[in-house]
Amino acid sequence: MNQSAENAAPAxxxxxxxxxxxxxxxxxxxxxxxxxxxxxxxxxxxxxxxxSGSGKTTLLTLLxxxxxxxxxxxxxxxQDLAQLSGPARDRFRGAHIGLxxxxxxxxxxxxxxxxxxxxxxxxxxxxxxxxxxPAAEAARLLGRLGLPPEAxxxxxxxxxxxxxxxxxxxxxxxxxxxxxxxxxxxxxxxxAPNRDAFLDLLFAEADRxxxxxxxxxxxxxxxxxxxxxTALGAILSGAARGAETTRAEPPQAxxxxxxxx
Amino acid sequence: xxLLRALLSLSxxxxxxxxxxxxLAALSIALSAALLLTVERMRDAARASFASAxxxxxxxxxxxxxxxxxxxxxxxxxxxxxxNMTWRSYQDIAxxxxxxxxxPISLGDSHRGYRVVGTDLGFFEHVxxxxxxxxxxxxxxPFDDLFHAVIGAEVADTLNYKVGDEIIVxxxxxxxxxxxxxxxxxxxxxxxxxxxxxxxxxxxxxxxAIEAIHIxxxxxxxxxxxSISAEQVRQMRLEPxxxxxxxxxxxxxxxILSMQRKVNEYREEPxxxxxxxxxLQQLWQIIGVAETALAAISALVVLAAxxxxxxxxxxxxxxxxxxxxxxxxxxxxxxxxxGLLTLEAGLIAGLGAALGLLLHLVLVAAAGPWIDHAYGVDxxxxxxxxxxxxxxxxxxxxxxxxxLAPALQAYRLSLTDGIGLRL
Numbered sequence: 001m002n003q004s005a006e007n008a009a010p011a012x013x014x015x016x017x018x019x020x021x022x023x024x025x026x027x028x029x030x031x032x033x034x035x036x037x038x039x040x041x042x043x044x045x046x047x048x049x050x051x052s053g054s055g056k057t058t059l060l061t062l063l064x065x066x067x068x069x070x071x072x073x074x075x076x077x078x079q080d081l082a083q084l085s086g087p088a089r090d091r092f093r094g095a096h097i098g099l100x101x102x103x104x105x106x107x108x109x110x111x112x113x114x115x116x117x118x119x120x121x122x123x124x125x126x127x128x129x130x131x132x133x134p135a136a137e138a139a140r141l142l143g144r145l146g147l148p149p150e151a152x153x154x155x156x157x158x159x160x161x162x163x164x165x166x167x168x169x170x171x172x173x174x175x176x177x178x179x180x181x182x183x184x185x186x187x188x189x190x191x192a193p194n195r196d197a198f199l200d201l202l203f204a205e206a207d208r209x210x211x212x213x214x215x216x217x218x219x220x221x222x223x224x225x226x227x228x229x230t231a232l233g234a235i236l237s238g239a240a241r242g243a244e245t246t247r248a249e250p251p252q253a254x255x256x257x258x259x260x261x
Numbered sequence: 262x263x264l265l266r267a268l269l270s271l272s273x274x275x276x277x278x279x280x281x282x283x284x285l286a287a288l289s290i291a292l293s294a295a296l297l298l299t300v301e302r303m304r305d306a307a308r309a310s311f312a313s314a315x316x317x318x319x320x321x322x323x324x325x326x327x328x329x330x331x332x333x334x335x336x337x338x339x340x341x342x343x344x345n346m347t348w349r350s351y352q353d354i355a356x357x358x359x360x361x362x363x364x365p366i367s368l369g370d371s372h373r374g375y376r377v378v379g380t381d382l383g384f385f386e387h388v389x390x391x392x393x394x395x396x397x398x399x400x401x402x403p404f405d406d407l408f409h410a411v412i413g414a415e416v417a418d419t420l421n422y423k424v425g426d427e428i429i430v431x432x433x434x435x436x437x438x439x440x441x442x443x444x445x446x447x448x449x450x451x452x453x454x455x456x457x458x459x460x461x462x463x464x465x466x467x468x469x470a471i472e473a474i475h476i477x478x479x480x481x482x483x484x485x486x487x488s489i490s491a492e493q494v495r496q497m498r499l500e501p502x503x504x505x506x507x508x509x510x511x512x513x514x515x516x517i518l519s520m521q522r523k524v525n526e527y528r529e530e531p532x533x534x535x536x537x538x539x540x541l542q543q544l545w546q547i548i549g550v551a552e553t554a555l556a557a558i559s560a561l562v563v564l565a566a567x568x569x570x571x572x573x574x575x576x577x578x579x580x581x582x583x584x585x586x587x588x589x590x591x592x593x594x595x596x597x598x599x600g601l602l603t604l605e606a607g608l609i610a611g612l613g614a615a616l617g618l619l620l621h622l623v624l625v626a627a628a629g630p631w632i633d634h635a636y637g638v639d640x641x642x643x644x645x646x647x648x649x650x651x652x653x654x655x656x657x658x659x660x661x662x663x664x665l666a667p668a669l670q671a672y673r674l675s676l677t678d679g680i681g682l683r684l
Binding site: 066089093095108109110118119128154156172178 | 267270271274278359583587594596
């Protein structure tokens, strides 16, 4: 992939995508996902909403290149994921995508810094971007997220509080400045003050690295913080294509009007 | 390289987090590896102990029989001689200019289950054990009276004999129920230091004494009506008629084969000259099957322990699906997950092997003196060989190979789970 094309291409670009789970998994996920067209610009912040079981997680699975679509095109940073081999997609995910999970998914026995450094082992490109001393970069991120490693760095993360674990998960997604950050209901375990603080830090760090942020949420208060809120249903019907999004739109006021009854 | 280091670090952290089950798996591998090493070491040491009993002896000569059998009954007192060699033949060989020394062995009597060995003073001077060590007296001195006896360390310890004690020799070699030479008791004149050879289990008397106690016997029984007292027998000329075998050392090793040929072609009577080393080689071939079976059993024990480890890893896989999904989410390939599990199995097996080596060394250091004392097998005779290192390497490697099964399962799980967002 050529560097200028990568810079020019949107973070995510989908055309006529069709996807169905293979027979083995079809039992649980009995639906097809069809997206006419959708794009996520670089540096954009989009909250993705939708009822449970509507396919949000399936979309994230496709975006992260764990599963590939049967038809159409899905380009992340200009790279058509279907064109890559399985291992190459894994490498691509490691190099360009930061994932934050609802359940954090940290290695319980490893410390905060160790967990934050995890993606760098699999992605030399992100390792290079993390600077000469990746551990110091992990410490910086954790510090900015209110978790100075001198206080918590060594202890296994299983000993940290839920809010602290969430911040470690964020640091892991942010380290090495991935171009796309995907978060699946990352604030569902947090109370309101912690949730707001977490989002502030997430936005600040995403802005700092210029990453696009796609965040799945059921929480209207979380969605209200985003400049764009897109329902998965609208994407599937073709009503939301992403391209019409304007970042100039006044973020909070507009959305609050729309979401409040 | 950094990936490998990261995987190793992750493996170690993960193993540490599950240290109890891992420790148990490693311990069972350690026990089996220690068993394997100890069996090998015991085998080598047992062989070395056998060889040590005939240190310095070039030839063992006796009546015509197979060399292995001759060495077994003459040196190790295993089995019985079917024939003796005549005293004339013995003297003929002894007179040969190329012979450095010759020591007679006359068997056939016993004392409370221990063999009585008729020999001469040269026995204490010439016979060596363990790479040339000379026999030494723990107490007393060699026999210098017709009815003196020198006993081995085991005889002294077990029967609680000391210098000056009186012993009665029995005719034949069973423990009980034989006719006793009770008219001619012996006095213990010396006790030998422990050697770890059959010498420990023997009562040594002079050839003349053997002749003396049999002077009023014919064909294994006392001659009725004939009784010659110990005092009377001292006045008689006691030249032996036959000996069971002779241990011979030549002046030069170059003379060994020519002497062997001369003895084997001896015209006066059919004799056999055995090269002790060669005879033992044949013995190892005979008992090699049993040794191989023993080694195979310990190898199977190792295999069982390794399969136990694989079972442990397989059982823990379900709990670890989240861990594998996490690695996948940060860019690890299913192949990396596979490698991680294989590495883990290799580490556990390697740890087990290393612990096994440690256990083996502790065992040898702690039990070695006792084994030497009880069985005459000196473990220090067979120092740890390079082979032991190969065995341990093989255990670790086999562990990694057996770890392929859980690793393959992890690979499949991580393919279907993907980054398993809600696992």
